[in-house]
Amino acid sequence: AQRVTQPEKLLSVFKGAPVELKCNYSYSGSPELFWYVxxxxxxxxxxxxxxxxxxxKGFTADLNKGETSFHLKKPFAQEEDSAMYYCALLLTGGFKTIFGAGTRLFVKA
Amino acid sequence: SQTIHQWPATLVQPVGSPLSLECTVEGTSNPNLYWYRQAAGRGLQLLFYSVGIGQISSEVPQNLSASRPQDRQFILSSKKLLLSDSGFYLCACTGTGYEQYFGPGTRLTVT
Structure with a gap:
């Protein structure tokens, strides 16, 4: 079954530190992945x-089909990056998108 | 680009009362439309989607229903609300690249 997993509910980092929000997916079709904020x-x-x-906004994400991951990264976090982040998988056909549970990022001064 | 309007922004309703949440879309024609429920720690749960007027697909059996009376209007309804219907409801449409555009949401509290 198709699934999107974001293992961290909350991620707290200091301003200027690198940040990585993890996303793993399970899908038998050709994956098309998004990050929403x-x-x-x-x-x-x-x-x-x-x-x-x-x-x-300084964020990048690389699709790794071997590890079925689409982690979101930023080398230097800013306070304005504090938000809720959702990883999402578009299913073949384009009609439905599956969302992960979300990760709340908190960037401390 | 697309703009999604939702109303009301907040709603408090007693158990057993009816519900009608409205969503309208500007800036596109014949959009795919969606209703989601957003719950803390559980992400976005797809409730209904529609690919055209009068065409509704239900994802989760529940106390809610949806209708699409016009091309850019999508309505979420219930005849009798349950406590478990409380939540944050989002309307969305799909862009040309299948990305989702979201409305501001409706916070529903069933008392």
Missing amino acids: QYSRQRLQLLLRHISRESI
């Missing part, structure tokens, strides 16, 4: 997607 009092919004291979 929800800042305080804002809507849930797309952060990045693996096929675009771009860096958004």
Whole structure:
């Protein structure tokens, strides 16, 4: 069955430290993965997607099919990165997206 | 780009009362539309999705139903609310690259 696992509910780091939010998926089809972010009092919004291979707000994520992972990384965390982050898997056909349980990132000054 | 509107923003309803949450979309036509429930520690649970007017797919058997009377209108309903229906409900539509655009959400408290 398809599944997205984010093992950490809460991740706390100091400003300037590297951060990695883990995401693992289970899917028999060709995976298309996304990271979404929800800042305080804002809507849930797309952060990045693996096929675009771009860096958004200093964040990158690489799809590792061998390890079935799509971890989100940033070399130097900023306080404004504090938010809820969701990893998501788009199922073949494009109609349905499966979300992980989310990781709350807290960046301390 | 797409903009999703949802109302009301918050709602407090007694057990057994009916429910109607509305979602409208601007900036696109014939969108795929979705209702999710967001619960702390459990992520987003897909409740319903629609690929066109009158076409509704239900993901989870429950006390809720959905309807799509117009191309850019999606409604979440219940005839009789349960305590377990309390939660944060999100409407979403799909962009050209299948990314999801979300509304601001409705916080429902059933008392």
